[in-house]
Amino acid sequence: MKQAQFSVASKLVGDAAVIYPKGYLNNLSGESLVKECGIYIRRGITKIVVNFSETDLINSIGISMLLQIMEDLRNIKGTICCTNMSKFLHDTFEMLGLIQHMTVFPAESDAIDYLKVRTT
Amino acid sequence: MPFNAIPAEDYFNRENELHYLKGLSELKKNALGGDVFLEGARGMGKTELLKQLHRLLFWEDEVVPFYYSFKTANLKGAYFAKDYFAGFVRQYLSFAKKEPSLAQSAAEPFERLMPAISALGLYWLIDCIEDFQTHVNRNDFYWQIVAAISAPVIAAKKTGKPVLLMLDDFDAAGSLYESSFGDTAGLISLFRESMQNSLCPHVMTGSAGALEAIFTDHSLIGMTEQMRLGPLPEDVAAELFGAHLANLKITPPSAGETRFLALLKGNPLYIRNLAKAAWKMQKKELRERDLIECYSYEVSGGETAFYWSSVLSRYTQTPTQRRAMLKILMHSVENGVCEEINRLSILSGVGATETAAIMAAMNASGIVRDREAVLQDVIRCLYMKEIEGRDAVYAKEKIEAKYLSEKEESCFELVIPMSSNAELVVAKAVEQIGKNSNLDAEFLNYLQLALIEVCINAIEHSGSYEKKVFLKFITRPDTLEIVVENSGKPFSPETRKEIPVEEKLRMGIKRGWGFKLVYAIMDNVKVERVNDRTRVIMTKNIKDKEVRE
Numbered sequence: 001m002k003q004a005q006f007s008v009a010s011k012l013v014g015d016a017a018v019i020y021p022k023g024y025l026n027n028l029s030g031e032s033l034v035k036e037c038g039i040y041i042r043r044g045i046t047k048i049v050v051n052f053s054e055t056d057l058i059n060s061i062g063i064s065m066l067l068q069i070m071e072d073l074r075n076i077k078g079t080i081c082c083t084n085m086s087k088f089l090h091d092t093f094e095m096l097g098l099i100q101h102m103t104v105f106p107a108e109s110d111a112i113d114y115l116k117v118r119t120t
Numbered sequence: 121m122p123f124n125a126i127p128a129e130d131y132f133n134r135e136n137e138l139h140y141l142k143g144l145s146e147l148k149k150n151a152l153g154g155d156v157f158l159e160g161a162r163g164m165g166k167t168e169l170l171k172q173l174h175r176l177l178f179w180e181d182e183v184v185p186f187y188y189s190f191k192t193a194n195l196k197g198a199y200f201a202k203d204y205f206a207g208f209v210r211q212y213l214s215f216a217k218k219e220p221s222l223a224q225s226a227a228e229p230f231e232r233l234m235p236a237i238s239a240l241g242l243y244w245l246i247d248c249i250e251d252f253q254t255h256v257n258r259n260d261f262y263w264q265i266v267a268a269i270s271a272p273v274i275a276a277k278k279t280g281k282p283v284l285l286m287l288d289d290f291d292a293a294g295s296l297y298e299s300s301f302g303d304t305a306g307l308i309s310l311f312r313e314s315m316q317n318s319l320c321p322h323v324m325t326g327s328a329g330a331l332e333a334i335f336t337d338h339s340l341i342g343m344t345e346q347m348r349l350g351p352l353p354e355d356v357a358a359e360l361f362g363a364h365l366a367n368l369k370i371t372p373p374s375a376g377e378t379r380f381l382a383l384l385k386g387n388p389l390y391i392r393n394l395a396k397a398a399w400k401m402q403k404k405e406l407r408e409r410d411l412i413e414c415y416s417y418e419v420s421g422g423e424t425a426f427y428w429s430s431v432l433s434r435y436t437q438t439p440t441q442r443r444a445m446l447k448i449l450m451h452s453v454e455n456g457v458c459e460e461i462n463r464l465s466i467l468s469g470v471g472a473t474e475t476a477a478i479m480a481a482m483n484a485s486g487i488v489r490d491r492e493a494v495l496q497d498v499i500r501c502l503y504m505k506e507i508e509g510r511d512a513v514y515a516k517e518k519i520e521a522k523y524l525s526e527k528e529e530s531c532f533e534l535v536i537p538m539s540s541n542a543e544l545v546v547a548k549a550v551e552q553i554g555k556n557s558n559l560d561a562e563f564l565n566y567l568q569l570a571l572i573e574v575c576i577n578a579i580e581h582s583g584s585y586e587k588k589v590f591l592k593f594i595t596r597p598d599t600l601e602i603v604v605e606n607s608g609k610p611f612s613p614e615t616r617k618e619i620p621v622e623e624k625l626r627m628g629i630k631r632g633w634g635f636k637l638v639y640a641i642m643d644n645v646k647v648e649r650v651n652d653r654t655r656v657i658m659t660k661n662i663k664d665k666e667v668r669e
Binding site for chain 1: 540541543544547562565566568569572573576631632633634636637640641
């Protein structure tokens with residue numbers, strides 16, 4: 001576990017926003033993630049990809065923040081995809097019984113391809 | 121009595137202290153030194169050092185030794201005066217005639233000693249005795265005490281030969297009274313004149329806590345230096361243990377099997393008691409397992425247990441107070457010292473005033489200060505016996521099991537503040553502890569997550585004023601045990617409702633995942649309330665695949 005200082009980066013790919021949370025996803029960093037997604041949602045973006053390739057650790061509060069984003073998107077009939085999850089992260093969501101409620105892809109490009117053909 | 125010192129050849133590692141104390145009268149005469157307060161944890165050998173010093177001085181004939189123990193003294197002023205005075209007269213005569221038995225003949229009335237005193241030409245001592253008897257006959261309480269305390273000074277002045285006074289457990293002199301306990305404060309200050317005399321150096325022992333309370337008299341502080349009697353170094357402690365065993369004809373453990381002795385922290389009393397326990401248990405030779413067995417016997421029902429139990433009794437007046445003190449002590453063993461009287465009052469089951477008095481007595485006795493493993497084990501055993509109603513055998517088995525299981529384990533302790541990201545420090549710690557045990561990195565990630573969740577729970581929900589989380593990691597070959605403790609509001613996982621995930625998502629409930637993760641990751645999770653703390657004990661079994669090759 002590297003536990004880098006948390007930061008969140010993002011970019012727009014077509015009509016989807018790709019978010020890159022980096023480091024330890026807890027309450028504070030989770031709020032940054034919610035905020036970052038909120039910016040795109042307010043701009044009318046309804047497709048979000050969260051790329052977890054640089055997220056080393058998540059705690060239950062971080063998970064609740066992610067659920068917040070899922071709920072926000074569901075309210076506007078949007079879609080969220082999670083990609084590049086480590087086995088540890090994947091197992092964590094599975095332990096909680098959340099994985100079946102998430103759309104998960106191994107790679108970011110798979111999620112982008114999926115969202116291209118999906119109309120919201 | 122000062123004549124029951126252990127043989128000089130069995131007395132280890134106190135040569136420097138003995139040498140210094142022996143030369144004290146010369147230093148005081150030349151105004152280079154004064155009186156000494158000999159300080160050290162209980163059992164460290166303060167009394168024994170005084171006895172050794174007494175023996176040296178007794179046979180060298182340059183300085184008159186006088187030993188008096190306040191531990192066993194009657195503190196009612198008139199009784200004390202008689203006892204102190206008679207003790208001095210007998211010891212002086214014993215010294216002058218070089219007959220140790222004279223000092224021990226406590227029942228001998230002064231009249232019968234007169235011929236011996238006259239034969240030695242000690243007419244000033246006869247005057248002293250007559251003066252003292254006059255004060256007694258007049259029932260003059262104050263002058264009886266003054267006459268008794270002044271007797272060594274008079275002896276030194278009359279003969280020019282210094283008298284070295286050894287006042288064991290001197291702090292008890294602070295409790296001298298006239299007719300009922302606590303009726304006359306400050307009688308201890310009557311020792312001032314004796315202590316100021318250049319021919320009468322004083323060596324006093326007692327607990328450091330009591331010393332601070334007694335030496336509020338600045339004239340006493342100024343001329344008293346403190347000498348600390350520390351523990352014996354590890355090699356000397358092993359040598360002393362070996363010497364005791366040799367006297368008892370027991371084969372000592374091999375060098376590789378004496379690690380357990382480190383627990384005794386070089387305390388000569390504990391070392392001697394452990395050797396005697398081996399003898400009582402009819403051991404012919406000792407291995408590490410035998411040491412643990414003998415030790416468990418000692419702290420649960422042996423001399424060490426009896427010693428500490430007596431100390432406790434000295435500082436408690438009633439069975440209720442003793443039980444209350446035991447509860448407070450047990451709390452301090454498990455959770456560290458707590459100063460908050462109202463909390464301790466709830467814990468001890470007696471009122472705040474009485475709890476405060478118990479705390480003051482504990483501080484004066486030095487019991488709280490001596491945070492050492494042996495005392496803690498004795499307290500555990502006393503608690504099992506007197507509070508939980510168990511017998512000594514049960515207590516012995518518990519202690520034995522504890523050390524036998526700890527043999528192959530290593531233990532790390534950590535305290536973190538309840539502040540942002542503090543749980544990451546814990547995550548790092550568990551990572552390194554896991555690496556030390558060659559645990560697989562992915563396996564460690566799960567442990568980190570479980571631990572983070574328990575810490576977050578404590579930080580978020582306890583409302584603790586202490587603002588600290590205490591962690592203990594115990595690694596064994598097949599398990600890792602993590603104990604997380606914090607004060608504050610009680611927490612019980614039973615109170616959390618198990619809501620199906622679908623339901624949770626539908627209702628928009630986003631929190632409450634933490635302990636679900638903990639239960640999923642760990643093999644065993646136990647949450648208990650210990651006094652005012654919540655304790656979470658998590659165990660993870662380590663399988664072969666989780667250990668790196």
